[in-house]
Amino acid sequence: xxxxxxxxxxxxxxxxxxxxxxxxxxxxxxxxxxxxxxxxxxxxxxxxxxxxxxxxxxxxxxxxxxxxxxxxxxxxxxxxxxxxxxxxxxxxxxxxxxxxxxxx
Numbered sequence: 850x851x852x853x854x855x856x857x858x859x860x861x862x863x864x865x866x867x868x869x870x871x872x873x874x875x876x877x878x879x880x881x882x883x884x885x886x887x888x889x890x891x892x893x894x895x896x897x898x899x900x901x902x903x904x905x906x907x908x909x910x911x912x913x914x915x916x917x918x919x920x921x922x923x924x925x926x927x928x929x930x931x932x933x934x935x936x937x938x939x940x941x942x943x944x945x946x947x948x949x950x951x952x953x
Contacts, residue, residue, distance in 0.1 A: 856948045857916060860940045862909070863928035868916035869940070871908075871948040875915030882907050895945055900938065908941045 851857040857870040871879070876888065883904065885891045895904070910922040930937045 853947055856944075858912075858940070858943050858947050860943075861931050862913070862925075862940070863930075867913060867918055869909065869912030869944050870915040870917075871912050871944060872915035875911040876948075878911045878914070879907055882911075892949060900941070902934075905934075905937050905941050908944060909937060912941075912944045 851859045851868050855870065856872075857868050859866055859868055861867075876891070879885065879891060880887060883891070883894065885894055895908075906922050906926055910920065910925050913920050913925065930940065932939065
């Protein structure tokens, strides 16, 4: 069961219901992997409304690992996500909102 107050979300990836969470370690992984430098750099990168497939893979992979799933980005890239690319983007947006808030 997910806990939104801890920034956790649930999603169906690869035909399984999984938990994703951008823990401190997952955020540090994203900073390094995407060359963002810091949390403000991540927020700026994702806040512009443009996101690459590489970004999606990095966000979902870090979120899955932060949620306790033992998966590599290469393994993730081979899995199906309901809704395809749009579904992956929606999961990433929900995860980022759960982590950083939605500005409301």
